[in-house]
Amino acid sequence: MTTTETAAPGGLAQLEARAAAELSPEALGYIRAGAGSRDTTRANAAAFRRWRVKPRVGRRPDRVDLSTTILGTRMPAPVLFAPVGVQTLAHPDGDLASARAAAQLGLTYVHSTQGAYAMEDVAAANGDGSRWYQLYWPTDDELTVSFLRRAAAAGYTHLVITLDTTLLGWRPLDLDIGYSPFLEDKGIANYTSDPVFRRKYMPAPAEVSPLATGVQFARVFQNPGLSWDRLPLIRDNWDGPILLKGIQSPRDARIAVRQGIDGIVVSNHGGRQVDGAIAALDALPPIARAVDGAVPVLFDSGIRTGRDAFTALALGADAVLVGRPYLYGLALDGQRGTRTVMRSLVEELRDEVRHARHRTHRTLSRSSLTRAR
Ligand SMILES: Cc1cc2nc3c(=O)[nH]c(=O)nc-3n(C[C@H](O)[C@H](O)[C@H](O)COP(=O)(O)O)c2cc1C
Numbered sequence: 001m002t003t004t005e006t007a008a009p010g011g012l013a014q015l016e017a018r019a020a021a022e023l024s025p026e027a028l029g030y031i032r033a034g035a036g037s038r039d040t041t042r043a044n045a046a047a048f049r050r051w052r053v054k055p056r057v058g059r060r061p062d063r064v065d066l067s068t069t070i071l072g073t074r075m076p077a078p079v080l081f082a083p084v085g086v087q088t089l090a091h092p093d094g095d096l097a098s099a100r101a102a103a104q105l106g107l108t109y110v111h112s113t114q115g116a117y118a119m120e121d122v123a124a125a126n127g128d129g130s131r132w133y134q135l136y137w138p139t140d141d142e143l144t145v146s147f148l149r150r151a152a153a154a155g156y157t158h159l160v161i162t163l164d165t166t167l168l169g170w171r172p173l174d175l176d177i178g179y180s181p182f183l184e185d186k187g188i189a190n191y192t193s194d195p196v197f198r199r200k201y202m203p204a205p206a207e208v209s210p211l212a213t214g215v216q217f218a219r220v221f222q223n224p225g226l227s228w229d230r231l232p233l234i235r236d237n238w239d240g241p242i243l244l245k246g247i248q249s250p251r252d253a254r255i256a257v258r259q260g261i262d263g264i265v266v267s268n269h270g271g272r273q274v275d276g277a278i279a280a281l282d283a284l285p286p287i288a289r290a291v292d293g294a295v296p297v298l299f300d301s302g303i304r305t306g307r308d309a310f311t312a313l314a315l316g317a318d319a320v321l322v323g324r325p326y327l328y329g330l331a332l333d334g335q336r337g338t339r340t341v342m343r344s345l346v347e348e349l350r351d352e353v354r355h356a357r358h359r360t361h362r363t364l365s366r367s368s369l370t371r372a373r
């Protein structure tokens with residue numbers, strides 16, 4: 001590892017500002033976007049500032065072991081690549097580069113239904129790495145089953161069903177610029193490459209226009225009628241563990257456990273869906289209490305540094321996902337940039353755990369933190 005790889009220049013906190021210089025206004029707008037006033041996106045970050053780490057003195061462990069196993073997946077650190085669509089907005093290599101970087105670091109890559117590259121190509125890029133598949137649950141069962149079969153065949157072991165985006169959030173930043181990835185020639189090959197999608201929904205070449213593409217997207221992926229009674233379709237067609245992403249209430253977490261779901265991701269989608277929604281970090285402790293160890297609780301939304309990851313782990317998360325930061329790394333330096341960002345975040349986390357005098361993040365708890373005044 002060279003020194004330039006050990007830390008993101010300027011630190012992870014500077015990442016967004018540095019990446020902004022590399023990105024088109026449309027791409028930056030889409031990646032930064034939050035719902036409505038962006039209040040929830042800001043609240044996600046602010047919630048972390050209200051907790052501070054309690055350093056301890058005396059003999060610190062010289063080695064900190066961040067490894068963990070979540071639902072059978074071994075991880076060198078409790079940090080995953082969050083599912084992110086249209087990554088070609090940040091870099092032409094998009095999710096191929098991110099999946100390669102994840103494999104180099106041994107971290108789990110979660111591939112999005114809205115990936116810019118087909119899941120088979122991303123799987124090949126990820127090689128021996130560990131990969132999970134994130135499902136946006138289509139309105140068409142045949143298409144859903146096709147996605148699940150392809151994912152299993154391509155070596156995705158776990159299914160993450162995102163439930164907070166059955167309608168895409170109202171994002172003024174994009175509306176102002178007049179931008180949507182579906183109205184551009186960015187291509188979202190992960191679903192447009194699907195044989196069922198092509199047969200049933202692909203606009204005929206003569207009809208291909210931004211509007212036709214957008215209309216087909218909405219027909220297939222806007223699915224606000226989803227409810228718990230639809231779960232058997234997934235169970236009948238997926239053998240591995242199933243996680244639900246987008247849980248923000250202890251009640252929903254309890255229902256998920258009762259329904260036999262294997263894990264949950266506490267997340268508000270980086271504040272992109274519901275303006276004024278509770279900061280994801282504030283939702284975490286009551287949900288962790290409600291779940292009470294019955295299933296793993298993962299967390300995302302607002303993690304920018306190793307200290308943030310420490311805070312979420314101490315407040316009850318078993319692992320965290322990171323979204324925008326690795327996209328900014330991708331914008332700055334492709335695969336290498338993404339790898340640098342994620343490696344820096346893991347090493348920062350290791351350092352925080354060491355200074356709190358723990359040998360592993362697994363022993364962190366609320367008492368590792370103090371509430372800032
Ligand atoms: C540009 C962009 C695209 C995203 N696409 C998806 C997606 O396709 N599926 C999904 O479940 N979440 C998606 N997310 C949400 C992330 O998985 C994650 O919940 C969020 O980015 C976490 O917040 P953070 O960016 O503050 O780390 C996306 C987020 C961004 C920024």
Ligand SMILES: O=C(O)C(=O)c1ccccc1
Nearest residue numbers: 085086114165181269272
């Ligand atoms: O933008 C998003 O947050 C997101 O989840 C998404 C949804 C559809 C296509 C691309 C990304």
